[in-house]
Amino acid sequence: MDVIHISSEPLDTQTVLNLVQSDACGAVDIFIGTVRNQTKGKAVVRLEFEAYEPMALKEMAKIAEQARTQWPIDKIAIHHRTGILHHGEIAVIIAVSTPHRRASFEACQFAIDSLKESVPIWKKEIFEDGEVWVAAHP
Amino acid sequence: MKITLLAFGITKDILGGRQLSYELPESATVGTLLQDLGQKYPQLEDLASLKVAVNNEYAGAEVPIRPTDEVVLIPPVSGG
Numbered sequence: 001m002d003v004i005h006i007s008s009e010p011l012d013t014q015t016v017l018n019l020v021q022s023d024a025c026g027a028v029d030i031f032i033g034t035v036r037n038q039t040k041g042k043a044v045v046r047l048e049f050e051a052y053e054p055m056a057l058k059e060m061a062k063i064a065e066q067a068r069t070q071w072p073i074d075k076i077a078i079h080h081r082t083g084i085l086h087h088g089e090i091a092v093i094i095a096v097s098t099p100h101r102r103a104s105f106e107a108c109q110f111a112i113d114s115l116k117e118s119v120p121i122w123k124k125e126i127f128e129d130g131e132v133w134v135a136a137h138p
Numbered sequence: 139m140k141i142t143l144l145a146f147g148i149t150k151d152i153l154g155g156r157q158l159s160y161e162l163p164e165s166a167t168v169g170t171l172l173q174d175l176g177q178k179y180p181q182l183e184d185l186a187s188l189k190v191a192v193n194n195e196y197a198g199a200e201v202p203i204r205p206t207d208e209v210v211l212i213p214p215v216s217g218g
Binding site for chain 2: 033049050051052054055056058080091092112115116117118119120121122123124133134135136137138
């Protein structure tokens with residue numbers, strides 16, 4: 001399994017943790033992004049994610065590289081799901097191992113914040129009475 | 139020249155498909171493509187942002203487009 005990965009199959013937390021396991025590190029931080037059952041009080045039936053995969057993988061790899069320039073990272077893994085997801089399912093997992101805890105927290109937060117800004121992946125929320133591409137309009 | 143344009147997210151809905159053949163002048167750039175698209179598909183102007191990727195990299199308005207390039211419309215991303 002690659003450290004940078006996009007899949008229409010369910011993501012596995014333990015797999016991602018295993019990818020960043022390091023005997024040299026005293027800290028592993030993991031971010032798990034899951035599907036909520038509502039947006040602004042409105043029930044969400046499901047989400048649909050699509051990715052422009054070759055570029056998304058490239059941008060995810062860039063984020064990992066940028067994080068490495070800022071924190072003493074031993075290993076970093078970023079996995080993102082595509083396709084149809086229902087509430088409770090995992091959309092993204094990011095894990096980082098570093099010698100000490102502070103760097104793992106900071107690097108993991110940087111990675112998810114950056115992913116939301118630059119990685120070409122799109123999410124559509126489907127409600128009982130319609131659907132909307134998230135963030136498309138101001 | 140004819141280019142192949144890929145559209146994702148809401149731009150796929152606005153353009154009516156994932157992939158379309160698009161006619162541009164020979165000296166076209168990302169900027170002229172966006173201008174042309176905005177006139178043909180006014181709904182694109184309502185988006186919070188619209189970027190273009192050429193060959194898997196975000197491309198500024200000045201970047202030239204050649205017929206063999208992979209040109210992709212990138213509406214506001216919303217992964218995570």
